[in-house]
Amino acid sequence: MIELVSSLMMVAGIGFYLAGSIGLLRLPDLYSRLHALTKADNLGLGLLAAGLALHSQDVFIALKLLLVWLAVLAASAASAHLIARHAHRKEAGS
């Protein structure tokens, strides 16, 4: 049962990654691409980490995975903000 739930979570996570990557390639401008990439990938990584944590059945490993997810969340949110702000200022300047 646990195996099944963790596999479903990981497959769903990969689906989010796929959607984010397609968004990065297909969406028309930088802001919507950033939106697709950061939101979808953060959720995808969260699902992957949760699936792996369930799969490992070990609290210590689960906490490590949670830490990885939180670090990536903070880093990707901050870098998406920085990229978007840079692009926005450049547009306003020119």
Add this chain to the structure above:
Amino acid sequence: MNATSLLVFDGLLLISIVSLAWAALASPDARRSVILFMAFGLVLAVAWGRLLAPNVALAEAAIGAGLSGALLLVAVGEQSKHTPHDGAVPVGKRNALRVRATLQWFITLLCAALAATLAWALLHALDSATNERLAQAVSENLAASGVSNPVTAILLNFRAHDTLLELAVLLTAALGILAIGTARPDYQRAGPVFDGLARWLVPVLILTAGYLLWVGAHAPGGAFQAGATLAAAAVVLRLAGKRIIGLPQAGTLRVILAAGAGMFLVVGLTLLLLGRPFLGYPPAWAGSLILLIESAAMLAIAATLVVAFLGGRSPAAASNDENNRC
């Protein structure tokens, strides 16, 4: 089934490594090349992980992808500032371009020769099957090395001379940077988002560096990974526009830069005086001596990387130095 899916994964990994390397080399835009190079480093770190070499994977991710990427990006920014953007190329520049093209071919040839030599060496090593014996020798003597991580045992004990020379190379690089470079101007102060990130990321990075240093004795980690992580903390502070990034004043900085190779020499020479071979630690003391050397090496590596990122001494520190001399 499992073996086949892993084979597919390895194949994809190989394809992405080679295509990322090619894309990084072929890109006409230097900034794009650097970003592709960083992606290449990350995928390479995954490949090292697949080869069950987590020590190398950590070093590749921290130094190869992370800090080298930051250094290269700064270098690209510096270069684009100096080159004019209009198409006209003066005669002197044209000669320089021709030299650069020739140089490119020369470097390509050298790299191809190096790759061929490495491939030949690898084939030779696989053929003669001595690789087993070397690993066996390491694991047989691991108990006497003072640490239980075989990579640390090799780097800091069995082949400590090599690491000493590596640290000497780093010291030479730092001296070169300090001799000819001046620090780049400070970055502008970061907004609240990046400032907030730096505020909690920097302590976590420092903690991680300490952990990597300590854990290197019995699990993947060690001075190089820890030094790179510590340097990353300083790079984050600098990118956030902070003026004080933890790099000490000129006098202390010199001591720290020399500490890596210096501590090695002090330990080695002390052992010589006590009648043991150079860097031949007594087994009872080996663990503590290795930790002592690694701590000094971590500080030296971190300081060297930060000095490289700064591009030289900061003008304030330099003028302070002049005042001291008068």
